[in-house]
Amino acid sequence: MPFLALAGAILMLGIADSMWGSYVVLFAADVGHFGPLQIGVTASATAIGGITVAWLLGRRFDRRPARRYTVAVTLGCAVAFGILTVTTAFPVFLLLSVTLLGGVGAAFPQLFALARAVLGDGPAGQRSAPLLRSVWSLAWAVGPLLGAVVLARAGYAVLLWSAAGALVLTALATLLIPKPRAVAAGVADSGADAAGPPAWSVVLLTASVTLFFTAMYAGSLALPLFVTRALDRPESSVGILYSACAAVEVAAALGLAAVPARVSQRLVILGGMLSFVVYFSLTVLAGGMALLLVGQVFRGIGIAVVGAAGIRYFQDLLAPATGRATTLFANASTAGLLVAGVLAGASVDAFGYLPTLALCGVAAAAAAIAFTAGSAGFKNRFS
Numbered sequence: 001m002p003f004l005a006l007a008g009a010i011l012m013l014g015i016a017d018s019m020w021g022s023y024v025v026l027f028a029a030d031v032g033h034f035g036p037l038q039i040g041v042t043a044s045a046t047a048i049g050g051i052t053v054a055w056l057l058g059r060r061f062d063r064r065p066a067r068r069y070t071v072a073v074t075l076g077c078a079v080a081f082g083i084l085t086v087t088t089a090f091p092v093f094l095l096l097s098v099t100l101l102g103g104v105g106a107a108f109p110q111l112f113a114l115a116r117a118v119l120g121d122g123p124a125g126q127r128s129a130p131l132l133r134s135v136w137s138l139a140w141a142v143g144p145l146l147g148a149v150v151l152a153r154a155g156y157a158v159l160l161w162s163a164a165g166a167l168v169l170t171a172l173a174t175l176l177i178p179k180p181r182a183v184a185a186g187v188a189d190s191g192a193d194a195a196g197p198p199a200w201s202v203v204l205l206t207a208s209v210t211l212f213f214t215a216m217y218a219g220s221l222a223l224p225l226f227v228t229r230a231l232d233r234p235e236s237s238v239g240i241l242y243s244a245c246a247a248v249e250v251a252a253a254l255g256l257a258a259v260p261a262r263v264s265q266r267l268v269i270l271g272g273m274l275s276f277v278v279y280f281s282l283t284v285l286a287g288g289m290a291l292l293l294v295g296q297v298f299r300g301i302g303i304a305v306v307g308a309a310g311i312r313y314f315q316d317l318l319a320p321a322t323g324r325a326t327t328l329f330a331n332a333s334t335a336g337l338l339v340a341g342v343l344a345g346a347s348v349d350a351f352g353y354l355p356t357l358a359l360c361g362v363a364a365a366a367a368a369i370a371f372t373a374g375s376a377g378f379k380n381r382f383s
Contacts, residue, residue: 008173010135013108014138016077018143025225034090039221044339047341049097054331057073057323058328066179073107081164113322117322133304141246147162152236200374202374207370208374211366213332214367218356218359218363219357222360240289251300266375270371279302314326
């Protein structure tokens with residue numbers, strides 16, 4: 001069944017991403033001995049690599065849909081993890097970040113583009129985004145806890161090899177997905193259809209997604225340091241927080257798949273962005289794990305709603321260019337990582353953890369404003 005193969009690939013990709021992503025900041029700080037600015041620079045380098053590779057493969061997917069793009073980037077990242085078990089020299093880490101580590105970021109939009117291409121534009125294809133997004137969230141519920149266990153018992157080298165193994169399984173599962181249908185003549189060179197939205201609306205929407213994920217990634221850089229340094233909590237607390245967030249994401253994404261078509265997708269996405277403002281507000285006020293965990297509920301809702309409904313929104317908006325639409329959304333989120341990397345590192349250096357988290361809340365509010373303005377250009381079409 002195509003959906004099961006897609007779900008398996010996304011599950012393994014998410015486990016690899018969460019095992020690595022939950023602890024990359026601490027790995028860079030504790031093993032690589034990088035400062036906050038160096039950590040931010042490598043995060044931005046990863047974003048540059050991800051944006052470039054995803055853009056190239058997104059355009060190629062619309063011309064010639066294939067599974068091999070996902071296989072190539074996942075196996076490449078597995079090789080990078082193996083290299084990091086041998087050396088953490090900053091120049092090597094930086095080079096890997098802008099190439100193999102960044103390139104795996106293309107796997108996520110490629111798998112969602114494959115889902116739309118294989119499952120079609122009917123009800124199954126429409127529901128695939130939130131359902132597969134729930135699988136991704138499930139992976140993030142399992143991955144950080146699994147990573148915490150591996151890290152506590154075996155160290156970072158085994159953590160990296162475990163993530164590499166999950167990526168190999170991702171590649172194998174991808175090969176079980178049926179080959180996507182060839183695109184019709186002219187689709188590869190088309191953008192949105194004749195009734196598509198004005199360009200300024202697309203720009204504002206893309207900016208809103210970038211701002212939202214800037215807040216998310218900058219917060220993800222600051223939160224582990226805030227929890228372990230300022231609150232003096234153990235490293236495992238970071239995994240607990242991220243896993244709690246991912247569990248909420250699973251429930252929220254599944255709930256989103258059940259939302260009737262008549263419900264405004266515009267208002268659903270706006271609500272998800274506003275929930276992020278609540279999350280950062282609670283985090284800034286937190287003095288212990290209890291309020292931090294409550295904040296993760298709102299974080300999980302925001303990520304699930306914007307991540308799942310946003311992909312479907314962009315795919316509908318720019319149909320039939322599924323590859324470009326999915327890549328535009330994914331690259332907007334990766335651009336958030338690009339901006340967040342340097343800014344978060346510099347902000348933590350200059351102002352500290354709490355002011356950085358507060359600035360993330362401001363960015364989330366700006367995302368909601370930009371989305372409201374951008375979606376107004378075609379709210380009657382996708383309301």
